Structures are given as structure tokens and as C-alpha cells.
Amino acid sequence: MNLLVTGGSRGIGRAACVLAGARGWNVGVNYTQDATAADATVEEVQKAGGKAITLKCDVTQEDQVTEMFQEFEKAFGPLTGVVINAGVTARALPLAEFDTARIKKVLDTNILGAYLCAREAARRLGQSKQDNRNIVFVSSVASRLGSPFEYVDYAGSKGAMDTLTIGLSKELGPQKIRVNNVRPGIIATDIHEHSGDPDRVSRLGNACPLGRPGEASEVGEAIIWLLSDKASYVTGALLDVAGGR
Numbered sequence: 001m002n003l004l005v006t007g008g009s010r011g012i013g014r015a016a017c018v019l020a021g022a023r024g025w026n027v028g029v030n031y032t033q034d035a036t037a038a039d040a041t042v043e044e045v046q047k048a049g050g051k052a053i054t055l056k057c058d059v060t061q062e063d064q065v066t067e068m069f070q071e072f073e074k075a076f077g078p079l080t081g082v083v084i085n086a087g088v089t090a091r092a093l094p095l096a097e098f099d100t101a102r103i104k105k106v107l108d109t110n111i112l113g114a115y116l117c118a119r120e121a122a123r124r125l126g127q128s129k130q131d132n133r134n135i136v137f138v139s140s141v142a143s144r145l146g147s148p149f150e151y152v153d154y155a156g157s158k159g160a161m162d163t164l165t166i167g168l169s170k171e172l173g174p175q176k177i178r179v180n181n182v183r184p185g186i187i188a189t190d191i192h193e194h195s196g197d198p199d200r201v202s203r204l205g206n207a208c209p210l211g212r213p214g215e216a217s218e219v220g221e222a223i224i225w226l227l228s229d230k231a232s233y234v235t236g237a238l239l240d241v242a243g244g245r
């Protein structure tokens with residue numbers, strides 16, 4: 001599979017890239033700021049048995065998104081899979097205390113970025129003749145929990161992503177392109193550093209029915225299954241990987 005992972009340099013995206021490498025897939029590792037992390041991910045993918053390149057692109061910028069997909073296809077040939085994973089959150093606060101710049105950053109990255117990447121993917125996957133072509137969105141259980149007093153901007157962006165998944169699966173199904181979505185719960189990654197609460201991961205993670213936070217690789221495994229031809233009859237699915245949260 002020729003797989004592009006947005007936000008592939010760290011956390012859940014990195015885990016998905018390395019697991020894809022272990023299957024011998026070609027992987028495009030997207031990042032926007034941290035080139036060192038992206039290089040480290042490429043090395044891990046290669047060690048696992050795959051081929052990989054870094055792709056610097058801010059997913060909120062239309063021109064950069066187009067160039068990223070072009071660069072990927074120049075390196076590996078026609079795209080067959082995309083994981084739309086790049087995402088941000090911000091400090092845990094009630095909505096009344098959000099400033100506008102924060103709301104814009106969260107919505108631009110998580111939902112405008114997802115639309116721009118999904119549009120580019122739909123155009124390119126539609127032209128490919130490969131059997132197994134698909135898109136996996138990385139949403140969040142926040143889309144159904146709402147995350148009050150924390151991140152209602154983030155939760156809303158993920159709600160939009162869930163609806164996009166369902167709509168796009170219906171649009172692209174007739175072209176045999178599958179579109180699915182994983183919704184992680186509390187996963188131990190750097191994203192929680194923005195919350196301003198150093199105990200957040202253990203406090204919320206330990207409170208879920210399975211009694212612990214998740215690992216990025218546990219979400220990565222679900223992503224890889226959805227991408228693979230083992231999930232050949234699965235489309236429009238929203239799969240919670242959240243320890244029951």
C-alpha cells in the first residue's frame with residue numbers, strides 16, 4: 001500500500017507509520033514543525049521493513065496540501081491509502097474563556113485541514129485502479145462526549161469529522177473507495193501537554209472501564225486493520241478505541 005499519514009511524525013500517527021512499515025508499505029510521514037521527529041519516524045519505518053519519506057506541510061494551507069500529495073506520488077506512485085490524523089487541542093477551559101485565535105487554530109487544523117486532505121485524497125484515489133483504496137480519519141470520543149469545561153472547540157471539530165466520514169463513505173463507495181474513522185479515548189501522547197493539567201492522562205485514563213490510558217500503538221493497530229484488505233467490507237464505520245470511555 002502507498003500510504004500517506006498526516007501528522008505522522010509523532011504520537012498516534014507515528015505508531016500507524018511504523019506498523020505500516022512492518023507490513024512493507026510505502027509511507028509518507030507528514031509533519032509541520034518538528035523535522036527531527038519526522039526523520040526519527042522515517043528511520044523507525046525503515047527499520048520495521050517499509051520505505052518512507054518525510055513530507056513537510058501545514059494541512060491548513062491548500063497549496064501545501066496539493067504539493068504534499070504530488071511529492072508523495074512522485075516518490076511512490078499512485079496513492080492507495082490516507083490517514084487523516086494531524087490534529088491539535090488547546091488549554092482545558094470553559095468556552096467563555098476561549099480566545100478567537102485558539103478556536104480558529106483548532107478548527108482550521110482539525111476540520112479545514114481534514115477537508116483539504118480528504119478532497120485531495122478523493123481526487124487521487126478516484127483515478128487509481130488499485131483494489132484496496134481507502135481513507136481513515138482519526139477523530140475522538142470527544143465527538144460524542146462533548147468535552148465540556150475543556151475543549152468544546154476540539155469536540156465540535158471531531159463531530160464534524162465524524163459526519164464527514166459518513167457522508168464521504170456514501171459518496172466514494174460506488175468507486176470502491178472505503179472511508180472509515182477511529183475515535184481514540186485517552187492515549188498517552190504529547191497532545192495532552194497543551195491541556196495545562198499534568199495529571200490529565202492518568203486521571204482520565206484510569207477512570208475508563210479498562211482502568212488505564214491507551215498506547216498510541218493500540219490505536220495504530222485499529223487504523224492498520226481498517227486500511228488493510230481484511231476490512232474489505234467495512235466503510236462508514238466509527239470505531240472507538242477508548243478502553244470503554
Ligand code: NDP
Nearest residue numbers: 007009010011012031032033034059086087140187189191
Ligand atoms: P501529537 O501531538 O502527539 O501529534 C500531532 C501530530 O500532528 C504531529 O505529527 C504534528 O506535527 C502534526 N500536526 C499538528 N498540526 C499540524 C498541521 N497544521 N499540519 C500538519 N501536521 C500537523 O498528537 P496525537 O498523536 O495524540 O494525536 C493525533 C490525532 O489523534 C489528533 O487528530 C488527535 O485529535 C487525535 N486524538 C488523540 C487522542 C489522545 O489522547 N492522544 C485522543 C483522541 C483523539 P508537528 O509536531 O510537526 O507539529
